[in-house]
Amino acid sequence: MNSSEKLTEICEQLDTVVLEYLDLISSYKEQWKRISKELENGFLSLAHAKYAMGPSLLTQHQYDGRMKADTRVIISENQGAKANSFDNELGQSNNCQLILISGILDGPELDMLFAGDIAADTLEAGGLRQRNIKVSEKENNINMSENLEKHNYTKKRSIKNPLNWFGILVPSSLRESQNSFKQGLQEMINIINMRTKIHVKGQEYKKLKVEKELFLSSYHNINNDAIDAAATSKQEQVYPDASDLDLDG
Amino acid sequence: MAIQQKDRNFLAVIGDEDSVTGLLLAGIGHVNSQQKKNFLVVDAKTPLSKIEETFLEFTKRKDIAIILINQHLADLIRPLVDDYDQAYPTVLEIPSKDHPYDPEKDSVLKRVQRIFGE
Numbered sequence: 001m002n003s004s005e006k007l008t009e010i011c012e013q014l015d016t017v018v019l020e021y022l023d024l025i026s027s028y029k030e031q032w033k034r035i036s037k038e039l040e041n042g043f044l045s046l047a048h049a050k051y052a053m054g055p056s057l058l059t060q061h062q063y064d065g066r067m068k069a070d071t072r073v074i075i076s077e078n079q080g081a082k083a084n085s086f087d088n089e090l091g092q093s094n095n096c097q098l099i100l101i102s103g104i105l106d107g108p109e110l111d112m113l114f115a116g117d118i119a120a121d122t123l124e125a126g127g128l129r130q131r132n133i134k135v136s137e138k139e140n141n142i143n144m145s146e147n148l149e150k151h152n153y154t155k156k157r158s159i160k161n162p163l164n165w166f167g168i169l170v171p172s173s174l175r176e177s178q179n180s181f182k183q184g185l186q187e188m189i190n191i192i193n194m195r196t197k198i199h200v201k202g203q204e205y206k207k208l209k210v211e212k213e214l215f216l217s218s219y220h221n222i223n224n225d226a227i228d229a230a231a232t233s234k235q236e237q238v239y240p241d242a243s244d245l246d247l248d249g
Numbered sequence: 250m251a252i253q254q255k256d257r258n259f260l261a262v263i264g265d266e267d268s269v270t271g272l273l274l275a276g277i278g279h280v281n282s283q284q285k286k287n288f289l290v291v292d293a294k295t296p297l298s299k300i301e302e303t304f305l306e307f308t309k310r311k312d313i314a315i316i317l318i319n320q321h322l323a324d325l326i327r328p329l330v331d332d333y334d335q336a337y338p339t340v341l342e343i344p345s346k347d348h349p350y351d352p353e354k355d356s357v358l359k360r361v362q363r364i365f366g367e
Contacts, residue, residue: 032355071277206364
C-alpha cells in the first residue's frame, strides 16, 4: 500500500467516525428532549395530585423511613463492544453498560443475574429441552420453579409501593406521575449509556486525527527530502565540479 | 470487573422536593441498615455545605452506581462536580420543575465543542 492509499484510508475512517459521532450527538439531544418531556409530565401530574390531596399530604415528611429500593441498576459488561486500545486508555468503564432492574432484592437473584444463570435457567425450565427429561425430573423442575416464583413473589411483595406512603386511595394523577418518572428514569439510564458511547467515539476521533497528522507530517518530510535530493542531484549535473571551484579566485 | 461493580445497584438523588418525590415514587429510594439515605431534599434552607457533603458522601459510597442531581444544584457545587472524574458512581445532571434542561451546561456537549473547536 503506498502513501496516498494509506492517507485515503485514514481519511475515510475519520469521515465515518465523525459521521457516527455526530449521529450520536443528535440522538443524545433527542433523548434529552424525551427526558424533559417525561419529567415535565411527571411534575405536572405531581402538582395536580398535590392540588387534589392538599399540599401537606405530599411532602418529604410522608416518605417511609424504612424504604427499600425497588428500582435498581446493574452494571454489566458490554459483550458486544470490541476491546480495543481506546478502552484500555479510558479504563474499563467504557466496556460497561447500565441496565435498570425492578423488583429484585439482594441475595441469590442478584448473584444469579450476574452469573448469567437466570437466562439459562429460564430457557431450560420453560423451553423445548424438557421433552426428553424423565417425568420425575420434570416434576422436580416444576417444583423448583414454583418455589423460585413463590420466593420472588414474597420478596416483591415485601417492597411497599411508594404510592402508599401518601395514602391508600391516592389520586390517579399520582399514579400517572409515578409512571412518567419511571419512564423518565429509563430514559436517563439510556442517556448514560449513550454518553459512554459518545465518549468512546470522541476518543476514537481524536486518535485518528493524531494518526492523520503524524502521517501527513512524515509524508511531507519524505517529500521534502526527496525534493532536496532531486535539487542536489540537478545542481551536481549543472555544476559537476562546483565543490572544486575556487570562489576566492 | 463485574464482581467489583456487583454491589453498585442504587441510584442516589440530590434535588428539590418534587424531583426527589418523583424519583422516589419510581422506586429508587433506599434507607440502609445504618439509616443512611440515598437521597437529599434541598430547599431554600439547606446550607451549601450540606449539599457538598452529601455529594462527596455519595461519590464515596460503594453501593451507588448513579448520582442524579438537579442541574441548578450542580451549578452551586460546580467545582466539585467538574473535578469529579471517577467512572462510578456516574453523575447525571437532570432538569427540575423550575429549571429546564440547559444544553449550555451539559458536560458532554461542552466536550464536543472542545473537540471540534481545537
